[in-house]
Amino acid sequence: MRRGGRAVVAGWASRVRHLLVPHSHDSADKTDAALESSSRGLRVLGISFAVLTVTAIAQAVIVVMSGSVALLGDTLHNFADALTAVPLAVAFLLGRRAATRRFTYGYGRAEDLAGIVIVVIIAVSAGLAGYEALRRLIDPHDVEALGWVAVAALAGFAGNEWVARYRIRVGRQIGSAALVADGLHARTDGFTSLAVLAGAAGAALGYPIADPVVGLLITIAICFVLRDAAREIYHRLMDAVDPQLVTRAEEILAEVGGVRRVASLRLRWVGHTLRAEADIVLDPELTLVQAHAVAVQAEHRLIHDLPRLRAATVHTDPDGPEGTDHHAVLVSHR
Structure with a gap:
């Protein structure tokens, strides 16, 4: 999403x-x-x-x-x-x-x-x-x-x-x-x-x-x-960032209600501002609207709590059902 x-x-x-x-x-x-x-x-x-x-x-x-x-x-x-x-x-x-x-x-x-x-x-x-x-x-x-x-x-x-x-x-x-x-x-x-x-x-x-x-x-x-x-x-x-920034961003996302874990996180500098891309894992029983609301809240927290972050893109993945690979179609492209 x-x-x-x-x-x-x-x-x-x-x-x-x-x-x-x-x-x-x-x-x-x-x-x-x-x-x-x-x-x-x-x-x-x-x-x-x-x-x-x-x-x-x-x-x-x-x-x-x-x-x-x-x-x-x-x-x-x-x-x-x-x-x-x-x-x-x-x-x-x-x-x-x-x-x-x-x-x-x-x-x-x-x-x-x-x-x-x-x-x-x-x-x-x-x-x-x-x-x-x-x-x-x-x-x-x-x-x-x-x-x-x-x-x-x-x-x-x-x-x-x-x-x-x-x-x-x-x-x-x-x-x-x-x-x-x-x-x-x-x-x-x-x-x-x-x-x-x-x-x-x-x-x-x-x-x-x-x-x-x-x-x-x-x-x-x-x-x-x-x-x-x-x-x-x-x-x-080379798009290097301070690892402490990555750790802090992961902590911020983990504190958002509804986020079970952070699957991946990427940060990069564009001039003197930061941009973020995050994949978060949610309860698979959530509706589309509910999952979207969690993504919005995650983005909101990142922008407000991470210094100099100006924009973030948040992608949501369902945590299950067990054994299901929701990205199987993308495996050959990664």
């Missing part, structure tokens, strides 16, 4: 309504919630872009004054971090578009594509920083204006840590893996900014090689961020 078919005869507007809210709740509530999530994401991106751009420009001026390759690596990474806001903003805007007959789940997966772009940007910044550090090791130069380099390093740490906390907090609240990955990227930028202080201190003590060495260490740190961000995006592209 699948509920999706009920919306077909109502036309295109009804299909969009059913996609967003597959039972009796007002579709405007779910649409507003999705739009609010996208709006919060766009707000975070705009503010963090401004903060990181100002920070990176200030650092770039000091790079020209000092010639510090460690600060150059940090500056390049800050510029890269600011630029990651662009594909994410495009993804959030696309995600607000209505579903179509071709993109029947909407455009939420654009966030995952943005995550790929972010990973590429991080990789490019790591390559540039590493190249400049190696070049300076081969052809060393004295670092000047060490006091300003230290100030730039502290400014870089402060700006990145603030942006990291902001992005990670909101990203987790709205369920955006790309925004969380971007926040982790910014957090490591902050620690690499502190590493620039070590390079400046070494140069001040008469060890100019400390600057390019720190530049290489920063490159290694960026590579660790690259690994973590790539893993996060890979999981999302």
Whole structure:
């Protein structure tokens, strides 16, 4: 018993309504919630872009004054971090578009594509920083204006840590893996900014090689961020979910009156919202109307009790008679 078919005869507007809210709740509530999530994401991106751009420009001026390759690596990474806001903003805007007959789940997966772009940007910044550090090791130069380099390093740490906390907090609240990955990227930028202080201190003590060495260490740190961000995006592209979410959804369904057991459950992310498909087993003596009512209640509980779940499809199976296979005709197709 699948509920999706009920919306077909109502036309295109009804299909969009059913996609967003597959039972009796007002579709405007779910649409507003999705739009609010996208709006919060766009707000975070705009503010963090401004903060990181100002920070990176200030650092770039000091790079020209000092010639510090460690600060150059940090500056390049800050510029890269600011630029990651662009594909994410495009993804959030696309995600607000209505579903179509071709993109029947909407455009939420654009966030995952943005995550790929972010990973590429991080990789490019790591390559540039590493190249400049190696070049300076081969052809060393004295670092000047060490006091300003230290100030730039502290400014870089402060700006990145603030942006990291902001992005990670909101990203987790709205369920955006790309925004969380971007926040982790910014957090490591902050620690690499502190590493620039070590390079400046070494140069001040008469060890100019400390600057390019720190530049290489920063490159290694960026590579660790690259690994973590790539893993996060890979999981999302492969429809991975936290197993605890699956367990919680099964518990919710098991608590619904009339549900004997949960036969199967599937969850997937579409952008920063979850969708669910569940098969529940019911008393075979229930009428069609009664079984439908249990399915509606199960869907209702899932949507309300599972964070960030926006839609669920619930299929009901009869628990018996014993020895009866109600899906025998489908065996060859599974």
